[in-house]
Amino acid sequence: MHSTEIEVRTGDTAVVHDLTKQAEAFLAEHGAEDGLLHVWVPHATSGLAILETGAGSDDDLLAAIDDLLPRDNRWRHQHGTRGHGRDHVLPALLPPYATVPVLGGVMALGTWQSVCLVDTNVDNPVRRVRFSFLAG
Template structure:
């Protein structure tokens, strides 16, 4: 298995950051197999969604509706409402596994690999790409 850790700047506000290009670069020329994308953080996730047409903003809006930033959370360190960031990985898993065929990601036409980060307290994140040849 081949693995690489990249650093992604997410900033100080909730964001959906497309990391498809970085994933494509990692698997380029690798043949057939599986790409595993993992975010080693307790407050971030990985989503396979359409980007650029508003779906990324819609995802953040939906997360705000389900996981509002208020004082209801028992986990209270960090910014107000930070407890919801620790619940996020139960809704947006911190990993995804994708097929790779001929050294290319086998994504659908409008699918992108996205890092979902609602925690503005950490402006940078790490993402681990692992390729398992098949």
């Protein structure tokens, strides 16, 4: 098994951050062939998604999260900026992990799929992401 952790700066707005190139670089660096890429975000307020980016789907996802989990004061978890409690509910909908098959050193993603970090927590601008490759 090979594993590494990267730092991602997400800033002070909700974002869908594409991790695909970093994941590909990790696999290439370790000479990955067939196996599984596991991606893990060790945070209580962010998650991972596999989706199309750049064609509006990333913005649609953030809009859907705002509709499902409004940034208001209904949340019992009250520290941080207004509505921050919703950020702690996000990982129940977008889990902090994803596993992708790797075949011949390449992630077996669909044509428009990307591995993305979804971070709605505007109070924490830096995230850690762990990539682990398990050979088959």
